[in-house]
Amino acid sequence: MEKVEVVSPLGLEAVRQAGVARRIQSLDGKTVGEFWNGVFKGDLAFPVIREALKKRYPGLRVVPYTEFPHAPHNDHAASQRELARRMAVLAKEKGCDAVISGMGA
């Protein structure tokens, strides 16, 4: 059977990979923010996560998702980008060392 040579159908890389932010050594005495997109029962899961983390790290401070804006089901890319930028600024202002983002299902 005749063999033929073929090329790839894939798109080309357009995004430079930056890597995740530097990790923190321990959660002791740190501040963690919660980002929620308003769906998939994050309102039930985040309080449990919050209490479990505080139990394990008594010095931990958590900034709950209610202190950050969110726009569930937002299909507008420009306003999504602006929202993400505002949330990042807000997390810094509130002293967050790390952020937990959820829920995705």
Next chain:
Amino acid sequence: MVVATTGFSTLARLTGKSGGVADLRVAEYPGQIGMHDAGQIAHHVEQALIDQIVEGLTRTDGNTGTGAESRERDPREIVFSGSADEITHHFNARDWSDGLPIVPPTIARVEEFLEHTGRSPDEEIAVLPSANLRATPWNVAVNAVMAGCRPEHLPLLIAAVEALGDEKCALGSIGSSSGIFPYVLIGGPIVERLGIERGGQLVSRGPNPAIGRAVGLIVRNIAGYRPGASYMGTFGYPLAIALAEHQDSPWPPYHVDEGFDAGASTVTIGVTNNWGSSPAPYDTPDKPGAQTALELLCREVMKKTRLFHFPARGPDTERVMVTLLLSPPVAKSLAAAGYSKADVKRYVYEHARMRLADYEWVLKYTAIMRTTARKQVEAGILPPEFAGAPDDMVRVLSGPDILHILVCGDPHRNRVMVMEGGHTQPTTKVVRRRDG
């Protein structure tokens, strides 16, 4: 770091990569949280999630903070050599195809397609979400070859990619587990020139299936939507659909409604969640056929529960698009009764109603967002009528403009079909031929 449920952690990682964070830390909640009660959620969080979250926030390895340059691939690189069967197997094994046999994308065949565009093979047409990969005439042609298109289809597919890459199209939002897939509407003189089918059985005749398939492959390979990894339709997807409006339509074609010249050849990308039933309105002694058609459209719209989950009201909410397919006799009947397309849209908007109590049921038990109609009224998302009495009949559409009317299909049949689609808006681009 990110929390996702089982089956969606890959999506979270791919989303991270598409944004430049290939080693995103993901904690996986076991199972489907939507079906878990508060006690089960607490159990799973404590037993399975907390350790992952702590590790994700504190474990240092990989290339944290360092970045990594991705290798630029030569599009002409030979990735496989084999028989036609072996090539199909190779491509399917890598999720580069849709399970059907492909036409081998050889360099010679791809170059044959490229003769039909004046664009440079490596010119960037768009960066397509969700993977944020670059589309070029070259890789669009590769997918067109695979799908079984003809070389002269390439300009049409390049215009389709321009539409997919337009933020209005919101391509990055179609990965939903509700199963959203694109349709391609081809308009203007190119329909006749390429022999695009627009009459009976149009989506499954002539060049339409190959064109639809090509768009599906482009969404898979260039936009990077992989079933089960980032393209999460619970029951999967049929092949993408290619449509064209019938020449016997009594109304101006879609692209003219959108502000394009009648003589322009255009491609519109829309989406749908379904390819469904096509009931037939009849003229009867007690009701004219046009009135029956309007009422039937309203009844069909009411079956599309996505409309209730996704109100598409307000500047920063979900988008919804509803496509009404009308066969030519139905459209002519409506036009003869004095209805324009805008009139039909207004009628359906005003008359597609349901009991507020039923709307509340849908919102309470089947929507992923935990809210009520009254809360949405207070937030300014829903109009005041949604704060009324349980038996009040409320309008379920956010407005007439989310309705899009296409006249197509069998010119001898009186049928309609309603296609609901979420998260996007139809996006139209002009097809440019090699000579401009």
